[in-house]
Amino acid sequence: MKVGMISFAHLHAESYASALMQMPEVEFSGIYDEDQSRARKWAERFGVKQFATLKDLLDSDIEAVIICSTNADHCRYTVAAAEAKKHVLVEKPIATTIQDANKMIETCKNNGVKLQIAFPVRYLPSVLEAKRIVDSGQLGRILAIKATNHGSMPGGWFVEKELAGGGAVIDHTVHVIDLIRWMLELEVKEVYAEYDRLIHDIPTEDCGLLTMELTNNVFATLDTSWNRPSAYPTWGDVTMTIIGTTGVLELDGFAQKYDLYNNEIKKAQWEYWGGDMDYFLVRDFLLACKNNLPVKVSGEDGLKTLEVALAAYKAGKDHQPVKTEDIK
Amino acid sequence: MKPGLKVGLIGAGTMGSAHAEAYRVLDNAELVAVSDLIYERAQAIAAKTGAEIKTADQIFADSSIDVVDVCLPTYLHRDFVVAAAQAGKHVFCEKPMARSLQEAEEMKTACEKAGVKLGIGHVVRFFPEYIRAYDQVKNGKVGKVAMVRCTRGGFPLPTAWQDWYANYALSGGLVLDMIIHDFDYLRWLLGPVERVFAKGTRGRDYNRLEYALVSLKFRSGTIAHVEGSWVSSGGFHTRFEIAGSQGLIDYDSRKANPITLTVNKKDGTPGVPVPASAWAENPYTTEIRNFINVLDGKDGKIVDGNEGYESLKIALAALESIETGKPVNL
Incomplete structure (x- = not known):
């Protein structure tokens, strides 16, 4: 299973990336980050590809993305990923407004992809x-x-x-x-x-x-x-x-x-x-994607919090x- | 007979016994009389201290007695403190000062009118860990205080004479009876409270235990959280955490026990470890010593009626908030 990461703005990205590296059955395909130098730094650190554009990442054969952008950007990246039929694990909080959260939930549902909120605790x-x-x-x-x-x-x-x-x-x-x-x-x-x-x-x-x-x-x-x-x-x-x-x-x-x-x-x-906890979170999300099971922490759970x-x-x-x- | 002030104690329960012990070890005070409805209790204190067993009225009428110490249930404070003041005695009264602000006001007025001193038993101000934290905060060790958390309790609802603690109308429950200690300490440390919001178990689901969480906003800006618990969770303990712009003080009485004793049972089965503290001076003795010293013209500190009144106000505001579900502005 191939997984990409969108943005390393949130510090938890490093931990989720490390978790991906520990899973032999998972291929960490690469990173897209608006901040090119940040993308380069982490791509080099983990020895993975740096995608030049979001489209490049979403056009690749990845099945899922992990989004660690700023909270305000969660919606736009989640919507883009869902429309490209990629499963989404997004950092908490789900979004900064109820409207954004609803849009994320709706878009993932309409595109038949999973949306999990990163509540590793x-x-x-x-x-x-x-x-x-x-x-x-x-x-x-x-x-x-x-x-x-x-x-x-x-x-x-x-x-x-x-x-x-x-x-x-x-x-x-x-x-x-x-x-x-x-x-x-x-x-x-x-x-x-x-x-x-x-x-x-x-x-x-x-x-x-x-x-x-x-x-x-x-x-x-x-x-x-x-x-x-x-x-x-x-x-x-x-x-x-x-x-x-x-x-x-x-x-x-x-x-x-x-x-x-x-x-x-x-x-x-x-x-x-x-x-x-971060390792177990990422593994659980990817297992749900692979086996088409319901995710443990849904978009609705994120919305409620x-x-x-x-x-x-x-x-x-x-x-x-x-x-x-x-x-x- | 010892030199110094003559004291009459009314109420020979748990607090009365702690105060009696203080008078026993002080050089400048003597417990000469003790009164209690339960004769055996008065007897126990009399045997230890040499005090005479008397009625409250006899204590008030005894012109050789300088100080009356009131260790009665909260709802009786007003009547006995006012009577003692009117008899011209200085008064030491256990906390909380009273069950209502009206009663507390009457106590203050009676003592002012009679020209006698009134001390309220906010003993936490005499506990060494709380004093040390107070001094360090005042010395800037944590910078500007931002957020404070206090905990008190961990034992079941106390059982006393006529089970009066269980009667909310008489005791005010744990918010008025116990975590008023923390309200008083925080007010001492941080100044006046602006706003109170609180939640408690009273009237909800279960009346065999009591638990309350109180949110305080101080005029200084500081936010505080006070937890009170008459729920068994490993026995009585206290905690405080004082977080500021430059540092943080973290205290948990459960981590500050110098003694842990485990004694195996006679048949060789393992015993239960019992942690214990050890005092250079019992804080109740420190409190009484300070009060007596002030009366004796020496250095000392009194938590007076005005202070008792202000702390009572916070506790009553918390009770009001629990009842109405709304914040109370002070």
């Missing part, structure tokens, strides 16, 4: 284990969820609203909302949010806190802040505390680490040694809870 071994525990019923009825998806400030286009759709809130809302929807089969009904630019000299917010009303009378909070300082031992976290009537589950997705102390780095570092992020922006601006059904 679902593939973390610790998250799979947590889901197994939730499914076992040991927690009883779920009452509340406390979650964090902290990060470091990524800079670049991530802090430009036109390209990213926002800042810390859109970047770090979608992963955990996807986990809540998938692990607990709950939907977000209403969102309240506090967000602000409090740390960095950037155009978007760097701190965010969502408080949500979910289906089944469950409530939740999610901290999306880019507030890990450069001295912090790792990039950030994904954590969930799930409160049930008969048990409490605490998940720390990247707790499988040891502490590294190195005189040259001058700070403690957490070395994560748990499973490689985007709704929550957009509701958070409205709520944070108005200082009032916002119903997700009102997000159009």
Whole structure:
């Protein structure tokens, strides 16, 4: 199976490319990137072809593409790939507007290609284990969820609203909302949010806190802040505390680490040694394409998480809870 | 008899016992009287401290008593604090100050009128880890504070006299009774709160446990998240994370236990590891020592009625938000 990659604007592209290189049954055909020098750099790094135009890539015999462009470009690349009958794995968030997300879903459906959103956290071994525990019923009825998806400030286009759709809130809302929807089969009904630019000299917010009303009378909070300082031992976290009537589950997705102390780095570092979620994500998507199975994370899943992020922006601006059904 | 201030303690439950121990070790205060509806409880404290067992009215009427320490359920604070003030006693009152702002106002007024000091038991301000973090933040160690997360709890709903904690009208549940500690600490650290939004389990599905999550926006810009839990999850613990423009403080009491003791059972089967802390001075003693020192004209710190009132306001706003589903502006 041949796979191409569109844009290395998002830093996850490197990891997905590495995953492709590890799969003997997959041929990583090459890279197209609007930024020619970036395309050259990564094509050389992975020893693959650099496509001069998007058309060249889409006219080739690849069956699927992985899109790691800016968030605002997800729609245009997905639509082009779908119309060329290529399956699409697109970086999260699905898009920056509901209209774009709907267009992506529609176009992929009409062209009979698969659309998967890159929510790799679902593939973390610790998250799979947590889901197994939730499914076992040991927690009883779920009452509340406390979650964090902290990060470091990524800079670049991530802090430009036109390209990213926002800042810390859109970047770090979608992963955990996807986990809540998938692990607990709950939907977000209403969102309240506090967000602000409090740390960095950037155009978007760097701190965010969502408080949500979910289906089944469950409530939740999610901290999306880019507030890990450069001295912090790792990039950030994904954590969930799930409160049930008969048990409490605490998940720390990247707790499988040891502490590294190195005189040259001058700070403690957490070395994560748990499973490689990006590899499992890419492999799962390609297996679904090859065997014509439904993808694990659909465009609709991506759309639902985007709704929550957009509701958070409205709520944070108005200082009032916002119903997700009102997000159009 | 020790020299110093004479103290009468009303309420000999968990907090009363902690305060009694403080008076026992202080040089400049003596617990001379203790009162409780449950005679055995008063007796236990009397045996340890040499205090006489008396009724509250006897304590108020005793002109040799300088200080009344009120360790009663929240809904009784107003009546006893006002009576103590009217009897001309300085008053130390456990937190939360009262069940309503009206009651707290009456307590403040009574103490001001009588010219006596009122201290509220916001003991977290006397815990060394919280003091150290406060000092480091004030010294700029994390830069401008952006985002704070606090956690308190991890044990089941406390059971006490008449199960009063379980009565929301009397106790206000965990938001008023427990995470007011964090509201008070955060207000001390960050200044006034602008907006409160909160969610809790109360009135939803299950009343055998309580859990609440509170979102605070401070006038300084800082956003804070406070978690309160009367849900068993490995026993009582506290956490705070203070993230700023220059750094981050991360504390988890579960990772700060100097002692872990595992004792195998008599039949040789493995025991359960029990982690424990160790204090240079019990923070309740530090708190009482500070209060007594102020009365004694020495260096000390009081969390006074005004402070107790302001922290109460945040907790009541959180309860209002839980009830209405709307944010509350302060």
